[in-house]
Amino acid sequence: MNHSTFTYEPGEHEAESASNSYVMSLIAIIAGLPLPIVNLIATLIFYLGNRKSTYFVRWHCTQALLSQLSLLFLNSYGFWWTVSIIISDELITNNYLAYIITLIVFNIIEFVTTIYTAIQVRKGKHVSWWFYGTLTNLVCKP
Amino acid sequence: MKKIIFQGVILLLIVFSAFMCMRQLNWVKLFHVQQITVKSEQKLGDLLLDVILSADKENKSIQVYNSIDSIVNHICLKNNINREQIKIHVVEKDEINAFAMPNGHLIVYSGLIQNSDNQEELTGVLCHEIAHIQLNHVMKKMISEMGLSMIISISSGNGSPVLIKKALQKLSSLSYERTLEKEADLKGVDYMINAEVDPSGLAEFLFKQSNENATSNYLQWASSHPDSRDRAVYINDYIKNKNIAKRSILCKSTWNNLKDNFN
Numbered sequence: 001m002n003h004s005t006f007t008y009e010p011g012e013h014e015a016e017s018a019s020n021s022y023v024m025s026l027i028a029i030i031a032g033l034p035l036p037i038v039n040l041i042a043t044l045i046f047y048l049g050n051r052k053s054t055y056f057v058r059w060h061c062t063q064a065l066l067s068q069l070s071l072l073f074l075n076s077y078g079f080w081w082t083v084s085i086i087i088s089d090e091l092i093t094n095n096y097l098a099y100i101i102t103l104i105v106f107n108i109i110e111f112v113t114t115i116y117t118a119i120q121v122r123k124g125k126h127v128s129w130w131f132y133g134t135l136t137n138l139v140c141k142p
Numbered sequence: 143m144k145k146i147i148f149q150g151v152i153l154l155l156i157v158f159s160a161f162m163c164m165r166q167l168n169w170v171k172l173f174h175v176q177q178i179t180v181k182s183e184q185k186l187g188d189l190l191l192d193v194i195l196s197a198d199k200e201n202k203s204i205q206v207y208n209s210i211d212s213i214v215n216h217i218c219l220k221n222n223i224n225r226e227q228i229k230i231h232v233v234e235k236d237e238i239n240a241f242a243m244p245n246g247h248l249i250v251y252s253g254l255i256q257n258s259d260n261q262e263e264l265t266g267v268l269c270h271e272i273a274h275i276q277l278n279h280v281m282k283k284m285i286s287e288m289g290l291s292m293i294i295s296i297s298s299g300n301g302s303p304v305l306i307k308k309a310l311q312k313l314s315s316l317s318y319e320r321t322l323e324k325e326a327d328l329k330g331v332d333y334m335i336n337a338e339v340d341p342s343g344l345a346e347f348l349f350k351q352s353n354e355n356a357t358s359n360y361l362q363w364a365s366s367h368p369d370s371r372d373r374a375v376y377i378n379d380y381i382k383n384k385n386i387a388k389r390s391i392l393c394k395s396t397w398n399n400l401k402d403n404f405n
Binding site for chain 1: 143145146149150152153157160161164165167168169170173
């Protein structure tokens with residue numbers, strides 16, 4: 001994660017909207033547990049609602065969306081693994097528990113990072129995540 | 143673009159490495175995850191068998207054992223079932239009953255053999271019970287009826303005699319859920335078809351039992367398997383349009399001799 005200067009100084013309203021894209025994913029994580037798809041849908045709706053907004057808002061909505069997307073694959077796999085243990089003969093193995101704990105760790109990291117980013121962006125600071133920031137630069141143009 | 147690919151690969155490596163590190167710890171032991179292992183199922187089956195054989199006498203007649211063994215052998219051979227997995231025990235008891243126990247023990251009461259009008263009826267019941275074993279219904283049902291911790295407690299030798307007796311009662315009068323029962327019925331019918339045995343034998347047996355006095359203590363198999371008439375109907379529907387070769391596993395004299403042992 002790095003703090004860099006954006007191409008322009010975002011206004012108060014822009015900072016609020018951009019920060020809300022992260023807040024939205026946080027609320028949806030809490031509301032959507034244990035279904036991993038809910039937070040992605042919520043972030044996607046917010047992204048679609050803001051795609052005609054200013055560059056700063058679009059950029060942060062895209063970063064929030066992309067970060068949710070990669071966690072979706074990890075969480076979905078864990079979710080269906082758990083379902084198969086509940087409804088079929090599959091056993092709780094060491095691999096399963098290791099995967100779930102890894103999943104929890106990465107979700108916590110993502111959760112904390114999202115809160116931090118939401119606060120910083122609300123202050124008008126530009127926060128670019130490692131990998132996701134670079135990816136966002138590629139797909140989100142001014 | 144190269145930077146993104148590089149960062150993506152690094153990120154994947156971090157996730158993968160974290161998972162591999164987590165795998166090094168024995169979480170199952172750490173969280174005291176209770177599991178039914180093959181060993182505990184073996185112990186449980188053997189323990190319950192001991193209780194049955196201490197209360198009722200096992201028929202040790204070679205002729206009886208060989209006859210039942212021939213039927214089970216033929217079914218297993220034609221259905222690619224590991225024969226060694228099924229352990230037959232003929233027990234001297236008037237109840238019309240047969241039931242599967244953990245670790246593949248198949249208890250057949252002499253009352254069932256005595257009251258089977260032909261070998262297809264007996265084969266049908268045996269196929270149904272083998273299907274329960276193959277589909278792992280026995281342990282599933284025991285865990286749902288008694289709870290995992292209680293089953294583990296019994297199999298680890300910590301179960302009280304009352305608990306063991308309760309487990310046995312559950313098994314001998316085990317009425318599976320309708321879906322499991324139907325699954326075992328149809329699987330049993332498939333076993334019979336593959337073995338070229340007339341599957342209507344099972345339907346006839348169920349139909350016969352539903353017509354008799356269901357409250358009788360001797361009709362344990364039918365009364366513990368509800369809706370015998372419905373089951374006979376769906377079995378007949380299932381085999382209606384199937385081209386089934388019909389042959390007898392035992393020759394007539396062997397079947398008659400088997401029946402004579404209990405008359």
